[in-house]
Amino acid sequence: MTLDVAALASSILGSFKASFNTQWPEVENYAIGESQKLAHSLLQITTLRLSNQISTGECSVLLEMQKNATRNVLLAIEGIGLVAVETAINGALAAVQSAVNGAIGFALL
Protein backbone atom coordinates (compact mmCIF):
# COMPACT_ATOMS: atom_id res chain seq x y z
CA MET A 1 0.00 0.00 0.00
CA THR A 2 1.34 3.44 -0.87
CA LEU A 3 0.25 6.82 0.40
CA ASP A 4 0.27 9.99 -1.66
CA VAL A 5 1.68 12.77 0.52
CA ALA A 6 0.14 15.48 -1.67
CA ALA A 7 -3.30 13.87 -1.38
CA LEU A 8 -2.88 13.53 2.38
CA ALA A 9 -1.86 17.18 2.68
CA SER A 10 -4.83 18.22 0.56
CA SER A 11 -7.24 16.25 2.79
CA ILE A 12 -5.76 17.75 5.95
CA LEU A 13 -5.90 21.23 4.46
CA GLY A 14 -9.55 20.70 3.44
CA SER A 15 -10.36 19.70 7.01
CA PHE A 16 -8.55 22.77 8.38
CA LYS A 17 -10.44 25.01 5.96
CA ALA A 18 -13.82 23.55 6.94
CA SER A 19 -13.03 24.06 10.63
CA PHE A 20 -11.90 27.65 10.27
CA ASN A 21 -14.19 28.87 7.51
CA THR A 22 -14.75 32.47 8.62
CA GLN A 23 -11.20 32.92 9.95
CA TRP A 24 -9.62 31.14 6.98
CA PRO A 25 -8.03 34.19 5.29
CA GLU A 26 -6.06 35.01 8.48
CA VAL A 27 -4.69 31.49 8.96
CA GLU A 28 -4.48 30.11 5.42
CA ASN A 29 -0.73 30.51 4.85
CA TYR A 30 0.19 28.93 8.19
CA ALA A 31 -2.33 26.11 7.70
CA ILE A 32 -0.99 25.25 4.23
CA GLY A 33 2.57 24.82 5.53
CA GLU A 34 1.48 22.82 8.56
CA SER A 35 -0.80 20.50 6.58
CA GLN A 36 2.15 19.56 4.36
CA LYS A 37 4.38 18.85 7.37
CA LEU A 38 1.70 16.75 9.04
CA ALA A 39 1.10 14.73 5.88
CA HIS A 40 4.84 14.05 5.57
CA SER A 41 5.04 12.83 9.18
CA LEU A 42 2.08 10.50 8.72
CA LEU A 43 3.73 9.08 5.61
CA GLN A 44 6.99 8.47 7.49
CA ILE A 45 5.24 6.66 10.36
CA THR A 46 3.24 4.49 7.96
CA THR A 47 6.33 3.64 5.91
CA LEU A 48 8.34 2.59 8.98
CA ARG A 49 5.53 0.34 10.19
CA LEU A 50 4.96 -1.27 6.80
CA SER A 51 8.68 -2.06 6.57
CA ASN A 52 8.60 -3.51 10.12
CA GLN A 53 11.21 -1.05 11.34
CA ILE A 54 8.92 -0.07 14.19
CA SER A 55 6.58 -2.21 16.29
CA THR A 56 2.82 -1.81 16.63
CA GLY A 57 3.41 -0.19 20.02
CA GLU A 58 5.91 2.32 18.63
CA CYS A 59 3.60 3.07 15.69
CA SER A 60 0.69 3.65 18.07
CA VAL A 61 2.74 6.02 20.26
CA LEU A 62 4.07 7.95 17.25
CA LEU A 63 0.54 8.35 15.86
CA GLU A 64 -0.72 9.62 19.21
CA MET A 65 2.17 12.07 19.31
CA GLN A 66 1.28 13.15 15.77
CA LYS A 67 -2.32 13.78 16.83
CA ASN A 68 -1.09 15.93 19.70
CA ALA A 69 1.20 17.88 17.38
CA THR A 70 -1.72 18.46 15.02
CA ARG A 71 -3.95 19.59 17.90
CA ASN A 72 -1.23 22.01 18.95
CA VAL A 73 -1.10 23.56 15.48
CA LEU A 74 -4.92 23.79 15.38
CA LEU A 75 -4.93 25.61 18.73
CA ALA A 76 -2.44 28.14 17.35
CA ILE A 77 -4.61 28.62 14.25
CA GLU A 78 -7.66 29.11 16.48
CA GLY A 79 -5.81 31.67 18.60
CA ILE A 80 -4.49 33.57 15.58
CA GLY A 81 -8.05 33.69 14.21
CA LEU A 82 -9.44 34.97 17.51
CA VAL A 83 -6.79 37.69 17.69
CA ALA A 84 -7.70 38.70 14.13
CA VAL A 85 -11.40 38.91 15.04
CA GLU A 86 -10.53 40.87 18.18
CA THR A 87 -8.39 43.28 16.17
CA ALA A 88 -11.19 43.77 13.64
CA ILE A 89 -13.77 44.52 16.34
CA ASN A 90 -11.47 46.93 18.18
CA GLY A 91 -10.55 48.61 14.90
CA ALA A 92 -14.21 49.06 14.02
CA LEU A 93 -14.99 50.50 17.45
CA ALA A 94 -12.00 52.85 17.25
CA ALA A 95 -13.15 54.07 13.85
CA VAL A 96 -16.51 55.23 15.22
CA GLN A 97 -15.28 56.18 18.70
CA SER A 98 -15.19 59.96 18.35
CA ALA A 99 -18.47 60.14 16.42
CA VAL A 100 -20.35 57.96 18.95
CA ASN A 101 -18.81 59.60 22.02
CA GLY A 102 -19.50 63.06 20.60
CA ALA A 103 -23.11 62.22 19.88
CA ILE A 104 -23.81 60.57 23.24
CA GLY A 105 -21.96 63.19 25.27
CA PHE A 106 -19.60 60.93 27.24
CA ALA A 107 -16.83 58.37 26.63
CA LEU A 108 -18.96 55.34 25.79
CA LEU A 109 -16.26 53.79 23.56
Place this chain on the structure above:
Amino acid sequence: MAYRRLIGAFAMLGFLGVAACAPVQFVARYDGQTDLAAQTMQRDIATFFVKITTSASTADTSFSANQGFYQQQTVNIGAMQLRAAQIPKNDLTMQQLELVKENLAYLALLHKHCVSGALTDAQQAAVRQNGIDASLDCHVSFGASADKTGQGNMTLEPFIIPILSSQFDPSLGAIMKLEFAKKRGSN
Protein backbone atom coordinates in the same frame (compact mmCIF):
# COMPACT_ATOMS: atom_id res chain seq x y z
CA MET B 1 -42.25 48.44 37.63
CA ALA B 2 -40.47 51.81 38.18
CA TYR B 3 -38.20 50.11 40.72
CA ARG B 4 -37.26 47.48 38.14
CA ARG B 5 -36.51 50.17 35.56
CA LEU B 6 -34.29 51.97 38.07
CA ILE B 7 -32.37 48.75 38.79
CA GLY B 8 -32.01 48.17 35.05
CA ALA B 9 -30.74 51.70 34.50
CA PHE B 10 -28.11 51.30 37.23
CA ALA B 11 -27.07 47.95 35.79
CA MET B 12 -26.67 49.53 32.35
CA LEU B 13 -24.63 52.41 33.77
CA GLY B 14 -22.41 49.91 35.60
CA PHE B 15 -21.92 47.96 32.39
CA LEU B 16 -21.07 51.10 30.45
CA GLY B 17 -18.63 52.14 33.16
CA VAL B 18 -16.78 48.86 32.79
CA ALA B 19 -17.06 48.74 29.02
CA ALA B 20 -16.05 52.35 28.38
CA CYS B 21 -12.68 52.56 26.65
CA ALA B 22 -12.02 48.84 27.30
CA PRO B 23 -11.02 47.09 24.09
CA VAL B 24 -12.42 43.63 23.35
CA GLN B 25 -9.97 40.87 24.33
CA PHE B 26 -10.50 37.18 23.54
CA VAL B 27 -6.91 35.93 23.94
CA ALA B 28 -4.21 36.64 26.53
CA ARG B 29 -1.57 39.31 26.06
CA TYR B 30 1.90 38.41 24.76
CA ASP B 31 4.14 36.78 27.36
CA GLY B 32 7.84 37.03 26.59
CA GLN B 33 8.79 34.38 29.15
CA THR B 34 6.50 31.77 27.59
CA ASP B 35 7.91 32.65 24.17
CA LEU B 36 11.50 32.36 25.41
CA ALA B 37 10.84 29.14 27.34
CA ALA B 38 9.31 27.55 24.22
CA GLN B 39 12.38 28.56 22.20
CA THR B 40 14.69 27.14 24.88
CA MET B 41 12.76 23.88 25.06
CA GLN B 42 12.84 23.55 21.26
CA ARG B 43 16.62 24.02 21.35
CA ASP B 44 17.05 21.50 24.21
CA ILE B 45 15.00 18.87 22.40
CA ALA B 46 16.81 19.48 19.10
CA THR B 47 20.16 19.12 20.92
CA PHE B 48 18.94 15.86 22.48
CA PHE B 49 17.91 14.52 19.05
CA VAL B 50 21.29 15.45 17.54
CA LYS B 51 23.00 13.59 20.38
CA ILE B 52 20.88 10.49 19.75
CA THR B 53 21.57 10.49 16.01
CA THR B 54 25.31 11.25 16.18
CA SER B 55 26.50 9.27 19.21
CA ALA B 56 28.96 6.53 18.27
CA SER B 57 28.11 4.36 21.25
CA THR B 58 24.66 2.96 22.10
CA ALA B 59 25.56 3.57 25.75
CA ASP B 60 25.28 7.29 25.01
CA THR B 61 21.81 6.88 23.56
CA SER B 62 20.44 4.78 26.43
CA PHE B 63 17.67 6.15 28.60
CA SER B 64 19.87 6.13 31.70
CA ALA B 65 22.54 8.19 29.89
CA ASN B 66 19.84 10.74 29.04
CA GLN B 67 17.74 10.58 32.19
CA GLY B 68 18.82 14.14 33.05
CA PHE B 69 17.18 15.40 29.85
CA TYR B 70 13.80 13.95 30.89
CA GLN B 71 14.14 15.21 34.45
CA GLN B 72 14.98 18.71 33.20
CA GLN B 73 12.12 18.81 30.68
CA THR B 74 9.69 17.64 33.39
CA VAL B 75 10.73 20.66 35.45
CA ASN B 76 10.68 23.00 32.44
CA ILE B 77 7.19 22.10 31.19
CA GLY B 78 5.82 22.26 34.73
CA ALA B 79 7.24 25.76 35.18
CA MET B 80 5.80 26.86 31.82
CA GLN B 81 2.36 25.49 32.74
CA LEU B 82 2.43 27.19 36.13
CA ARG B 83 3.27 30.55 34.56
CA ALA B 84 0.71 30.21 31.76
CA ALA B 85 -2.00 29.44 34.30
CA GLN B 86 -1.45 32.83 35.98
CA ILE B 87 -2.22 34.79 32.79
CA PRO B 88 -5.89 35.68 32.12
CA LYS B 89 -7.52 34.32 28.94
CA ASN B 90 -4.58 32.00 28.31
CA ASP B 91 -6.55 28.77 27.87
CA LEU B 92 -5.25 28.05 24.37
CA THR B 93 -1.60 28.25 25.44
CA MET B 94 -2.34 26.09 28.48
CA GLN B 95 -3.87 23.45 26.23
CA GLN B 96 -0.82 23.65 23.95
CA LEU B 97 1.57 23.14 26.87
CA GLU B 98 -0.45 20.16 28.08
CA LEU B 99 -0.07 18.55 24.64
CA VAL B 100 3.71 19.12 24.70
CA LYS B 101 3.86 17.54 28.16
CA GLU B 102 1.97 14.50 26.85
CA ASN B 103 4.36 14.17 23.93
CA LEU B 104 7.38 14.35 26.27
CA ALA B 105 5.73 11.57 28.30
CA TYR B 106 5.25 9.48 25.14
CA LEU B 107 8.89 10.15 24.17
CA ALA B 108 10.05 8.71 27.51
CA LEU B 109 7.80 5.66 27.02
CA LEU B 110 9.24 5.12 23.54
CA HIS B 111 12.82 5.50 24.79
CA LYS B 112 12.31 2.93 27.56
CA HIS B 113 10.35 0.58 25.25
CA CYS B 114 7.40 0.65 27.67
CA VAL B 115 4.62 0.21 25.10
CA SER B 116 4.23 -3.27 23.60
CA GLY B 117 0.97 -2.92 21.67
CA ALA B 118 -1.55 -0.39 20.44
CA LEU B 119 -2.18 2.25 23.10
CA THR B 120 -5.39 1.72 25.06
CA ASP B 121 -7.68 4.47 26.34
CA ALA B 122 -6.48 3.66 29.86
CA GLN B 123 -2.84 4.17 28.84
CA GLN B 124 -3.64 7.50 27.18
CA ALA B 125 -5.57 8.59 30.27
CA ALA B 126 -2.59 7.62 32.46
CA VAL B 127 -0.28 9.77 30.32
CA ARG B 128 -2.68 12.71 30.55
CA GLN B 129 -3.05 12.32 34.29
CA ASN B 130 0.54 11.63 35.39
CA GLY B 131 2.72 13.08 32.64
CA ILE B 132 6.40 12.24 32.20
CA ASP B 133 7.95 9.22 33.91
CA ALA B 134 11.65 10.13 34.17
CA SER B 135 12.47 7.03 36.22
CA LEU B 136 14.44 4.09 34.81
CA ASP B 137 11.38 1.81 35.01
CA CYS B 138 8.08 1.33 33.16
CA HIS B 139 4.95 2.05 35.15
CA VAL B 140 1.37 1.31 34.13
CA SER B 141 0.37 4.39 36.10
CA PHE B 142 2.37 6.47 33.57
CA GLY B 143 0.96 4.77 30.47
CA ALA B 144 3.23 1.72 30.10
CA SER B 145 1.77 -1.56 28.89
CA ALA B 146 3.17 -3.32 31.98
CA ASP B 147 5.24 -2.55 35.05
CA LYS B 148 8.91 -3.32 34.33
CA THR B 149 12.10 -2.45 36.15
CA GLY B 150 15.59 -1.73 34.85
CA GLN B 151 14.75 -0.19 31.45
CA GLY B 152 17.61 2.29 31.64
CA ASN B 153 19.69 0.47 29.02
CA MET B 154 16.99 0.84 26.36
CA THR B 155 17.81 3.07 23.39
CA LEU B 156 15.92 5.34 21.02
CA GLU B 157 16.32 4.29 17.39
CA PRO B 158 17.98 7.09 15.37
CA PHE B 159 15.72 6.48 12.36
CA ILE B 160 12.63 7.66 14.25
CA ILE B 161 14.28 10.96 15.21
CA PRO B 162 13.16 12.79 12.01
CA ILE B 163 9.55 11.89 12.86
CA LEU B 164 9.95 13.03 16.45
CA SER B 165 11.54 16.29 15.29
CA SER B 166 8.65 16.87 12.91
CA GLN B 167 6.28 16.54 15.89
CA PHE B 168 8.06 18.62 18.52
CA ASP B 169 9.19 21.44 16.21
CA PRO B 170 5.67 22.33 14.94
CA SER B 171 4.24 21.94 18.48
CA LEU B 172 6.70 24.33 20.08
CA GLY B 173 6.60 26.49 16.95
CA ALA B 174 2.81 26.70 17.34
CA ILE B 175 3.24 28.00 20.89
CA MET B 176 5.70 30.64 19.63
CA LYS B 177 3.40 31.45 16.71
CA LEU B 178 0.44 32.08 19.02
CA GLU B 179 2.59 34.19 21.36
CA PHE B 180 3.70 36.25 18.36
CA ALA B 181 0.06 36.75 17.32
CA LYS B 182 -0.71 37.92 20.87
CA LYS B 183 1.56 40.91 20.26
CA ARG B 184 -1.25 42.20 18.03
CA GLY B 185 1.09 44.09 15.75
CA SER B 186 2.64 46.05 18.61
CA ASN B 187 6.13 44.79 17.72
